[in-house]
Amino acid sequence: MDSKRRLTHQALGRDVDHVPSIGGWIGGAGVLASLAGISLEAYLADPYHSAIRAHKALGVDAMVGLIYHQHADQIRSGSVEEHRFVGIEPEAILTYAATLPDTEKEILASFDAVAVDAQLRQYFADARRDWLGMEPIANFWDLGGHFPLYHQFGYVAFLSACALYPEAVGKIWWVRSLHSREKAKILARLYQELDLVPLLFCGEDLCNNQGPMVSPDFLRQHYFPTVKMILSPLVEQQVRIVCHCDGDVRLLMDDMLACGFSGLQGFQFELGIDPYQFRDKRPTVGEKLLFFTGLSVTCELPFGTPHDVRAGIDWCHHWTDGGRGLFVFPSNVTGVEVPPENIRAGYAHGQTLPVTGQRASNQPPWPWGHRSATAGLEE
Secondary structure, eight states: OOHHHHHHHHHHTOOOSSOOBEEEEBOOHHHHHHHHTSOHHHHHHSHHHHHHHHHHHHTOSEEEEEEOOOSTTOOOSOOOOGGGGTTOOTHHHHHHHHTSOSSHHHHHTTOOHHHHHHHHHHHHHHHHHHSTTOEEOBOOGGGSOOOOTHHHHOHHHHHHHHHHOHHHHHHHHHHHHHHHHHHHHHHHHHHHHTTOOSEEEEOOOOEETTEESSOHHHIIIIIHHHHHHHHHHHHHTTOEEEEEEOSOOGGGHHHHHHHTOOEEEEOOGGGTOOGGGTTTOOOSSSSSOEEEEEEOTTTHHHHSOHHHHHHHHHHHHHHTTTTTTEEEEESSOBOTTSOHHHHHHHHHHHTTOOOOOOOOSOOOOOGGGGSOOSTTOOO
């Protein structure tokens, strides 16, 4: 079974030969060089193609939007540093919202459908040209909502405005989501025209380790309706949409599914998240949830051994009923501290696991659960 068929069959709940795997989220120039089997100097001479080579060596079936480090000392791929927003008050969001159009007609007047169509086609053409046969998984963050206004205003101003000026925040989300909805309409058409794997990976960080960053009721009133609006054209085309899940997402999981997500990615199991409690939730599209998971960037990958990594994947294989709907993928971008041998072990092991669809009667605990990888958490 080739990769495209394996990915598509897993997405649609059909029989596959083994659990599919997805790459694209491996950090660290040195780590990627090691995985590619080249020197650091050779990697730095061409980081993009070297990172692709590293994933090809891992044998992954597909990649999401490729994240790769371009400098030897690069640690992160992106961050929001609050000191850059000193002096910005929540009233800046109120003022900004007042400058935005009030009607859908005005907002969509600036949407260039021809340009967006061309950009999407070019993205997939480039991936198919460059990615050495690994399938591109659609990965467009603007299709999963526009929650993180902190990129523009900082955390303090944004979170304060959510409490002080909820209507203004909601308006900004709505305005930006209208353009995203139109983009989603174009992408929905391209799935069939370009013969794409029927998966989309998107979704924004709504939670930290303590739960939602803002009131769930506020999100239900002002945010989640905009996400549902964006996703609706894709849901109508039966695209399986997988939501990125950082932090403790348990309070918002049902809301995510109601928006049209039919899969979940990530999970910080060290926060007490128990997949046996939500694996049977019914998605909007498909009969069972999909899960992009298995490689923990907060526990087994950085702190464990290859045995620990394999045990974590085996546990995910168990709670997904023998791998049904499971795609091996990191919980986030792997850090520079992760030993390359752990990444190799995880992906290699996942590719040996059959998809049986059989539910076992027992519910074994998380293998890493007897060890605390996060300071202050109870074991």
